[in-house]
Amino acid sequence: xxxxxxxxxxxxxxxxxxxxxxxxxxxxxxxxxxxxxxxxxxxxxxxxxxxxxxxxxxxxxxxxxxxxxxxxxxxxxxxxxxxxxxxxxxxxxxxxxxxxxxxxxxxxxxxxxxxxxxxxxxxxxxxxxxxxxxxxxxxxxxxxxxxxxxxxxxxxxxxxxxxxxxxxxxxxxxxxxxxxxxxxxxxxxxxxxxxxxxxxxxxxxxxxxxxxxxxxxxxxxxxxxxxxxxxxxxxxxxxxxxxxxxxxxxxxxxxxxxxxxxxxxxxxxxxxxxxxxxxxxxxxxxxxxxxxxxxxxxxxxxxxxxxxxxxxxxxxxxxxxxxxxxxxxxxxxxxxxxxxxxxxxxxxxxxxxxxxxxxxxxxxxxx
Amino acid sequence: xxxxxxxxxxxxxxxxxxxxxxxxxxxxxxxxxxxxxxxxxxxxxxxxxxxxxxxxxxxxxxxxxxxxxxxxxxxxxxxxxxxxxxxxxxxxxxxxxxxxxxxxxxxxxxxxxxxxxxxxxxxx
Numbered sequence: 361x362x363x364x365x366x367x368x369x370x371x372x373x374x375x376x377x378x379x380x381x382x383x384x385x386x387x388x389x390x391x392x393x394x395x396x397x398x399x400x401x402x403x404x405x406x407x408x409x410x411x412x413x414x415x416x417x418x419x420x421x422x423x424x425x426x427x428x429x430x431x432x433x434x435x436x437x438x439x440x441x442x443x444x445x446x447x448x449x450x451x452x453x454x455x456x457x458x459x460x461x462x463x464x465x466x467x468x469x470x471x472x473x474x475x476x477x478x479x480x481x482x483x484x485x486x487x488x489x490x491x492x493x494x495x496x497x498x499x500x501x502x503x504x505x506x507x508x509x510x511x512x513x514x515x516x517x518x519x520x521x522x523x524x525x526x527x528x529x530x531x532x533x534x535x536x537x538x539x540x541x542x543x544x545x546x547x548x549x550x551x552x553x554x555x556x557x558x559x560x561x562x563x564x565x566x567x568x569x570x571x572x573x574x575x576x577x578x579x580x581x582x583x584x585x586x587x588x589x590x591x592x593x594x595x596x597x598x599x600x601x602x603x604x605x606x607x608x609x610x611x612x613x614x615x616x617x618x619x620x621x622x623x624x625x626x627x628x629x630x631x632x633x634x635x636x637x638x639x640x641x642x643x644x645x646x647x648x649x650x651x652x653x654x655x656x657x658x659x660x661x662x663x664x665x666x667x668x669x670x671x672x673x674x675x676x677x678x679x680x681x682x683x684x685x686x687x688x689x690x691x692x693x694x695x696x697x698x699x700x701x702x703x704x705x706x707x708x709x710x711x712x713x714x715x716x717x718x719x720x721x722x723x724x725x726x727x
Numbered sequence: 728x729x730x731x732x733x734x735x736x737x738x739x740x741x742x743x744x745x746x747x748x749x750x751x752x753x754x755x756x757x758x759x760x761x762x763x764x765x766x767x768x769x770x771x772x773x774x775x776x777x778x779x780x781x782x783x784x785x786x787x788x789x790x791x792x793x794x795x796x797x798x799x800x801x802x803x804x805x806x807x808x809x810x811x812x813x814x815x816x817x818x819x820x821x822x823x824x825x826x827x828x829x830x831x832x833x834x835x836x837x838x839x840x841x842x843x844x845x846x847x848x849x850x851x
Contacts, residue, residue, distance in 0.1 A: 453834030
């Protein structure tokens, strides 16, 4: 066979392969569309029953749709199951209770537990997701095991699932899953927030962990969940943590908690011996905290040489009511021409605009 | 009872709201986006509007503001349906003129009760 014949043969083989591939794709798509149409038809027939189950008020009212849905033919159930699972995360109260009962009767928890050890990562992640949605306490242990799964999506689904299950003992493993960035900060924080007060002992313990990322998540979650009883522990973090990022987060958390001990610690953290980023955040957190006792400190900070410290102090003053507004007005009048007056004027102008009126004071002359 | 305009892009939630409100005796007009909701609010004269905050194109907050700015619809009671429980989001919704809000995940019964009480409040 000469070269020309070889080339012709190759082209012919390639053309046949392309045609065959095209046929496979077209047939696959047609089959998919057909299956989707069939599932949509089957699902549409049963959907009113599902709505009746979820929209009922619980008790006897749900028993008939529950019985009918639980007894559905497997093919019909497969068409409506995705809707039922997706509704789990969208409803609460009796509607959720009814759905969980149905899904349990259809054996979803059993299937999901089995799928956790499946070969496919997608199947394992879906199983972790479903177990979390069902919220079964007994799913906590298998989900904790999934935190060390080789696939990041499975680990993420396991963390989310543990937050939904709400087992107190899950907080420690959830925090540990952050090691080496194996699970993102945001996911861990969200799961811990869902655990609520149950997570607090583990969070407080984490404040002395060697990993700054874990300390940061603990501080953030304690602040976001209103852990006022742990305010002193956060004050210690603000004063002495080795990581500036963790201290910045501690300042923000203390502003959210808003107890007297937080106020004193934040006022102290605006001092010149603290890192710039911590001072900036502390000035802002004093506005979140909302105590007029912070007014003298914030007024002094208007003249700070660091722009962002002075700027945040002004914005905080604008949120602290009449004495603070008076302090801003006084600064504009008495320190005209200085950066402090500019910061104060800007805060007052924003305050006026937010109240739907034009700035009361004339703009300071450009320097 | 009342004609309720529902704007919700999630078909599952939309169907559930329709079912629950019809079960409690209301007539429901349902759409999947904000722009259609705005159009129907003028054309169908509903007595109350239920808006999902996160919708493609025009958000529930935008629709709420637009309804409040139009003298024809300014007095319509509006309930926002939001997946965000953050205080600032709720504040934004109420500042935009909403009468009430419901946070997802929600109980269908609570939703029906809330519609009923907002209607009672505005009719009083």
